[in-house]
Amino acid sequence: MTTDGAARADTFPKLLLRNAEKFSDCPAMREKDLGIWQSWSWAEVLDEVRVFALGLKKMGLKRGETIAIVGDNRPRLYWTFIAAQSLGAIPVPVYQDAVAEEMAFVLKHAKIKFVLAEDQEQVDKVLSLSDKVKSIKEIIFDDDRGLKDYGHGHIRSFEDVQALGRAELDKSGGEAWLKEIAKGKGSDISVILYTSGTTGDSKGVQLTGEGCINAAADTVEFDKLTENDVALAYLPLAWVGDHYLNFAQGMVAGFCLACPESPDTIQEDLREIGPTFYFAPPRVFETLLTQIQIRMEDASRFKRWLYRYFMDVASRYGEDILDGKQVPLSGRLLYALGGFIVYGPLMNRLGFSRVRVAYTAGEAIGPDLFQYYRSLGLNLKQLYGQTEAFLYVTAQPDGEIYADTVGPPVPGVDLRIARNGEVQFKSPGMFTGYFHDKAKTSATLTKDGYVKTGDAGLLDRETGHLKIIDRANDVGKLKDGTLFAPKYIENKLKFYPNIKEVVAFGDKRDFCTVLLNIDIVAVGNWAERNDVIYGSYQELAAHPEVYKILEGHVDEMNRSLAGEPDVAGSQVRRFLILHKELDADDGELTRTQKVRRSFIAARYKPLLKALYDGSKSCKISTEVTFEDGSKGSITGDVKIVDMKPYPAEMSKEAAE
Amino acid sequence: MNATANKKANGKAEAMLSAENVSLSFGGVKAIRDVSFDVRKGEIRAIIGPNGAGKTSMLNVINGFYHPQEGTITFKGEKRSEMRPHIAAKQGIARTFQNVALFKGMTTLDNIMSGRTLKMERNAFWQALHVGPAREEELKHREFVEEIIDFLEIQAIRRQPVGKLPYGLQKRVELGRALAMEPDLLLLDEPMAGMNLEEKEDMSRFVIDVNEQFGTTVALIEHDMAVVMDLSDRVVVLDHGQLIADGTPDQVQNNQDVIDAYLGVSH
Numbered sequence: 001m002t003t004d005g006a007a008r009a010d011t012f013p014k015l016l017l018r019n020a021e022k023f024s025d026c027p028a029m030r031e032k033d034l035g036i037w038q039s040w041s042w043a044e045v046l047d048e049v050r051v052f053a054l055g056l057k058k059m060g061l062k063r064g065e066t067i068a069i070v071g072d073n074r075p076r077l078y079w080t081f082i083a084a085q086s087l088g089a090i091p092v093p094v095y096q097d098a099v100a101e102e103m104a105f106v107l108k109h110a111k112i113k114f115v116l117a118e119d120q121e122q123v124d125k126v127l128s129l130s131d132k133v134k135s136i137k138e139i140i141f142d143d144d145r146g147l148k149d150y151g152h153g154h155i156r157s158f159e160d161v162q163a164l165g166r167a168e169l170d171k172s173g174g175e176a177w178l179k180e181i182a183k184g185k186g187s188d189i190s191v192i193l194y195t196s197g198t199t200g201d202s203k204g205v206q207l208t209g210e211g212c213i214n215a216a217a218d219t220v221e222f223d224k225l226t227e228n229d230v231a232l233a234y235l236p237l238a239w240v241g242d243h244y245l246n247f248a249q250g251m252v253a254g255f256c257l258a259c260p261e262s263p264d265t266i267q268e269d270l271r272e273i274g275p276t277f278y279f280a281p282p283r284v285f286e287t288l289l290t291q292i293q294i295r296m297e298d299a300s301r302f303k304r305w306l307y308r309y310f311m312d313v314a315s316r317y318g319e320d321i322l323d324g325k326q327v328p329l330s331g332r333l334l335y336a337l338g339g340f341i342v343y344g345p346l347m348n349r350l351g352f353s354r355v356r357v358a359y360t361a362g363e364a365i366g367p368d369l370f371q372y373y374r375s376l377g378l379n380l381k382q383l384y385g386q387t388e389a390f391l392y393v394t395a396q397p398d399g400e401i402y403a404d405t406v407g408p409p410v411p412g413v414d415l416r417i418a419r420n421g422e423v424q425f426k427s428p429g430m431f432t433g434y435f436h437d438k439a440k441t442s443a444t445l446t447k448d449g450y451v452k453t454g455d456a457g458l459l460d461r462e463t464g465h466l467k468i469i470d471r472a473n474d475v476g477k478l479k480d481g482t483l484f485a486p487k488y489i490e491n492k493l494k495f496y497p498n499i500k501e502v503v504a505f506g507d508k509r510d511f512c513t514v515l516l517n518i519d520i521v522a523v524g525n526w527a528e529r530n531d532v533i534y535g536s537y538q539e540l541a542a543h544p545e546v547y548k549i550l551e552g553h554v555d556e557m558n559r560s561l562a563g564e565p566d567v568a569g570s571q572v573r574r575f576l577i578l579h580k581e582l583d584a585d586d587g588e589l590t591r592t593q594k595v596r597r598s599f600i601a602a603r604y605k606p607l608l609k610a611l612y613d614g615s616k617s618c619k620i621s622t623e624v625t626f627e628d629g630s631k632g633s634i635t636g637d638v639k640i641v642d643m644k645p646y647p648a649e650m651s652k653e654a655a656e
Numbered sequence: 657m658n659a660t661a662n663k664k665a666n667g668k669a670e671a672m673l674s675a676e677n678v679s680l681s682f683g684g685v686k687a688i689r690d691v692s693f694d695v696r697k698g699e700i701r702a703i704i705g706p707n708g709a710g711k712t713s714m715l716n717v718i719n720g721f722y723h724p725q726e727g728t729i730t731f732k733g734e735k736r737s738e739m740r741p742h743i744a745a746k747q748g749i750a751r752t753f754q755n756v757a758l759f760k761g762m763t764t765l766d767n768i769m770s771g772r773t774l775k776m777e778r779n780a781f782w783q784a785l786h787v788g789p790a791r792e793e794e795l796k797h798r799e800f801v802e803e804i805i806d807f808l809e810i811q812a813i814r815r816q817p818v819g820k821l822p823y824g825l826q827k828r829v830e831l832g833r834a835l836a837m838e839p840d841l842l843l844l845d846e847p848m849a850g851m852n853l854e855e856k857e858d859m860s861r862f863v864i865d866v867n868e869q870f871g872t873t874v875a876l877i878e879h880d881m882a883v884v885m886d887l888s889d890r891v892v893v894l895d896h897g898q899l900i901a902d903g904t905p906d907q908v909q910n911n912q913d914v915i916d917a918y919l920g921v922s923h
Contacts, residue, residue: 034802035814145807146865264812628857 010186011209013049013086015251017181020046023227023254029075032261032269040075042254048076050177052158053083054165056114057180059138063088066110066192070094070103070126071118073233073259076142076158078247080116085190085209086181089114092192092204093238095591097584099629100125102202102591106194107133110204110435115139116158120146123155186210192435193240195387204435205240205387215390215429216248218411222395223277223357227254230354231277234266239592241361244391244429245279270351278358282365283593285373285380288350290497294525310338311375318343318375323399343376352378359383359395362592364468364487366495367403374401382406384468388444388451389413390429394466405465415466416450422472423457424450474597476507482569484512486597489570492560496553497522501582501589503600504572505608511573513611515604516550517541517581523549538636541577550577551641559646568648574611575643576618578604579636585625607638616640671730672697672841672873673718678727680713687713688724689897695841700867700874702888704881704908706917709894711877712754715843718875719751720744732840745774750839752830754846754877760819764829767818768804771836772797804832807869808862824855831862835870842866844876848883856880860887885909893917 009015019028024043031038040048061067067084069091071077084091092110094103096118103125107115113135117123123141130136139155141147147155190209194202231250235242250257255277260269296307317331327335347353358380360370365382373380383395384406393415396407409415414426424446431451433441444452456472459465469475470487478484486504489512493502500519506512518541526549527534534540558571582588588600601608603622610618621635674694680687688710695701703711716722718729720739728735731747750771758767775797776783782790805811808828813821818829827847834842847863848856860883866872878884884891885905893901893908895917901908908914 032811034799034806035811036802146861146868149868261811262809264809268812626853628854 010213011085011181011184011188012082012190012213012248012251013181013184015213016042016046016049016082016086017178019251019254026227026254027256028250028254029078030256030258030273031075032259032265032272035261037258037272039256045075045079048162049079049083049086050174051162051165051169052076052079053086053180054168054174054177055161055163056083056089056165057087057177058164058168059114059161061087061089061114063183064090065113066090066092067114067116068092068094068107068110068112068126069116069237070122071096071116071142071237072263073235073237073242073246074118074142075259077116077118077237078233078257081191081247084114085184086177088180088184088188090189090192092194093236093243094194095236095238096122097236098591099585099625100128104129104132106202106204107136110192110194111135113137117141119143123147123150184209186213189432191243193243193387194238203437203440205431206433206435207390207429207431211429211432212244212248212390213252215392215412215427216244216252218428219392219395220249220253222397222410225249225253225255225277225357227256229253229255229276229356230258230273231255231279232258232260232266232270232273232275232351234260234263234269235279236591240385240387240391241279244385245277245359248390249277267351271348272351274351274354276354276356278352278355280358280360281362281592282360282369283363285360285365285369286494289369289372290519290522292346293497294522297525297529307342310342313338314343314375315371318377319371319401322374322377322379323401339377347376347378352376355379357381361385361406363594364491365403366491368495370403383410384466386451386453388431388453389425389427390431392429393423393425393427393453396465400463400465402460402463402465405460405463405467407466408464409466414450417457417459418446418452421456421458421469421475423453423455423466423468425453426450474507478506478512478570479508479510480569483567484570485567488567489514489557489561489572490595492557493553498526498549499553501595503582503595503597505597505601505611506570509612512570513574513608514554514572515600515607516575516577518546518550518577520581537581538579538634541579542636542639547577547639547641550575551643554641554643558643562646562648571643571645573643573645574640576607576611576638576640578607579620579638580622580624580634583624586623610638610640670697671695672732673875674730675714675718676728676730678714678717678724678729680710680717680722680724687897688717688894690727691894691897691899692727693892693899693902695873695875696890697873698867698871699889700863700876700887702884702891703875703877703894704879704884704891705894708896709917710897711894712845713897714894715751715845715875715877718744718841719749719843745837748837748840749843750834750837750841751843752827752834752845752847754849756823756826756830758818758826758830758833761817763815763817764810764813764821764832765801765805765815767829768801768832768836769797771833772801774837801832801836804835807835807865808832824851824858827851827855827859828862831859831866835866835872838870839872842872842874844874844878846877846879848878848880856883863887 009018019042025041027039028042028045029040067089069077069080081091094106115126117126126139140161142158144157186209189206190212192204192206194204231246233246246257258273260266313334317327317335320327358378361383381396385391385393392410393413394407395410412428416424418424454472455468456470456475457466457468470485474486476484484506489504490502493499498519499516501517503515520537554572554575561571562568584591606620607618617637617639619637621633623631623633625631671694676692678691679689705711717724720741778790778793818826848859867874891905891908893914900913901911
């Protein structure tokens with residue numbers, strides 16, 4: 001239904017004009033303000049964007065120039081994308097929690113002239129960089145709190161810019177603006193998204209309007225999204241996932257985008273809005289499950305029994321019912337009863353009651369975790385994508401869900417596996433190159449124009465679905481030649497609620513070892529129930545009882561590895577619990593919360609050495625960066641535990 | 657940044673509250689001896705001093721909880737001798753406590769709403785009926801309270817009982833309740849006590865924002881010297897119930913008596 005319109009509109013401003021006409025009174029955006037949900041129709045959004053764009057023009061934003069957008073998901077920040085695009089300028093969203101240095105790199109690299117900052121915190125951050133980034137001319141802020149005294153010529157509020165535009169509109173009408181939009185071509189750069197930098201400095205991925213819209217139109221049709229759908233925008237603006245799933249799909253399908261009241265209220269807002277389309281990285285599903293499990297531990301004995309009984313029913317029949325397979329009548333009846341007593345209220349609590357399509361991506365999701373949500377009746381699917389592809393490469397169609405694959409290529413995507421096992425693709429939304437970085441662009445593209453993903457994968461022979469094993473560079477071998485896929489071990493361990501983060505080592509070494517981070521919520525709750533007193537993360541992490549619990553988890557995982565001949569040799573022989581939580585501010589995680597293994601290996605060198613030289617403990621001092629950028633250090637003595645490996649089943653030699 | 661410059665500029669404003677020759681004793685113990693100082697309109701004024709210097713007693717005198725045996729308190733040009741806390745509240749003085757004093761079983765929203773009690777025109781009966789003008793009035797007050805919630809960034813705990821909240825957040829809710837009174841003078845008794853660095857920074861930001869955005873005059877007691885020096889426009893130093901210094905943070909910091917009082921004198 002939307003493809004006809006989308007085919008004509010090849011830029012987002014043109015799409016906005018279409019939507020304002022086609023869906024004029026349908027809600028386009030919602031935001032909770034002072035505890036009440038406010039909404040804007042498409043026609044109203046058009047008006048807001050128009051006057052803001054005219055204001056920007058008056059201030060001197062020109063075709064081809066860049067404007068940075070820094071902040072949480074707010075309607076005005078989304079409007080800025082379209083307003084800038086309507087003038088032919090290029091929006092560059094920046095991760096709002098980036099520390100000043102990271103932000104300076106992006107602002108400088110993208111030659112930013114205008115900055116739209118959400119609030120005082122971001123304005124201050126940008127101001128502190130103005131010495132380093134000389135190109136910045138104007139700063140516009142959304143929330144004026146604490147900014148009243150900043151009022152000098154080059155820092156102004158969103159309203160002030162709109163007032164400029166309003167005056168312009170009254171004087172000379174909106175014709176000129178429509179002409180500007182008409183000048184825009186589908187092949188123009190629509191947005192530059194900086195990658196989070198899993199493997200080093202971030203790169204500016206350039207995407208065209210036409211590419212974005214074509215890709216979004218395909219998946220909107222794939223998942224049958226319409227103007228009646230609702231999504232909650234809570235993912236970082238600078239991430240391709242938000243730009244694609246919420247912004248681009250919202251523009252193409254005309255669905256309503258709701259912005260949460262604050263980053264802390266997302267769970268509440270989800271429940272109130274009841275989105276029909278939902279995306280979350282596995283990490284979010286993991287956290288939710290941990291919370292559910294903790295709350296169930298605290299529930300009364302009868303409720304615990306009910307929960308256990310019906311979750312058992314769900315795991316037997318839930319997925320089959322969801323996939324429309326044959327299920328005995330008694331199973332259906334029990335499941336319906338469970339829906340009434342357990343699943344319904346639980347889904348409502350999580351805000352999933354109305355979700356029609358839910359996706360997860362970004363990292364491998366534990367099969368048990370995946371099945372848990374699906375058995376509750378959530379139509380959760382996996383997709384595999386990249387910023388360079390404008391997200392989608394593969395996605396699971398309804399009814400063809402396997403926990404260990406990420407689905408077949410989506411319509412329009414050409415996928416192949418290179419000889420070295422690397423996944424390569426061509427897609428409609430494919431990027432046109434990295435901004436100001438020809439060398440990296442040509443390193444990423446093959447000679448015949450395919451994008452190299454850097455992920456190792458294989459196509460399932462029966463279903464044709466793609467399976468991702470690990471990053472192509474990360475898959476290694478132990479000294480004795482056993483296959484070592486660190487992600488595989490990490491994901492297995494991370495499924496335990498007590499474990500938050502895992503970093504596995506083993507490539508070119510004698511055996512496999514892991515560094516662990518405990519989950520302070522789950523373990524803290526255990527401590528509370530067992531009268532264990534602790535003053536900090538460090539103290540809790542070093543507690544002997546906590547070590548004992550995690551030892552149990554590692555042991556259990558070793559036993560399950562022993563059952564898989566390919567990886568049985570990479571059982572964990574030694575582990576330790578880190579004395580501090582891995583943190584993106586310290587560079588240990590990327591902004592999208594993926595571990596940077598090589599960085600961690602360098603930073604905790606003494607610990608790694610101790611893991612392999614047989615010592616029982618190791619002293620370590622680590623520098624940490626606080627949220628305000630100041631630095632401190634954490635010193636501690638970390639205990640190392642030896643594990644006994646299980647003999648590999650169906651393997652010729654029993655280890656030791 | 658330039659906000660501080662602004663504040664200094666209007667530093668010569670009129671006194672909102674002045675204490676003259678105030679003395680207070682409990683039986684034989686002299687808690688405050690002949691102390692005089694003033695709080696100017698629109699400033700952040702800190703009262704500091706070592707343990708037992710009489711800081712909280714001074715706050716209680718201003719608040720009308722204690723009655724000084726000698727001396728007078730003038731608030732907004734009105735001299736007073738006998739004073740009660742509820743009258744002080746009506747006149748526009750709001751305070752927070754050293755140990756959080758909230759209704760633990762009530763939600764954040766209700767706690768802050770309770771700060772609006774004095775502003776309600778309809779009586780409890782009408783409020784309970786929740787119809788017509790009483791309803792309209794409540795909606796108006798609710799909007800004000802929501803603005804405070806937004807201001808203090810506590811949307812996520814709007815509906816949670818405060819007893820379950822961490823200490824730092826309870827302090828914030830308490831500040832919210834004091835703000836709900838739309839006070840002319842806000843008294844804060846150790847707003848940062850027991851907080852970690854990050855919570856302290858947040859709280860400092862809120863105090864500065866309250867002062868700037870609503871123009872509320874603030875008098876605060878605080879132990880953390882770094883916080884005091886950053887926040888306040890002028891500082892009063894008490895020691896053993898006596899005023900030993902009064903001036904800008906810089907002046908006070910370099911005052912020999914103050915250094916002696918804090919670090920002790922070598923004999």
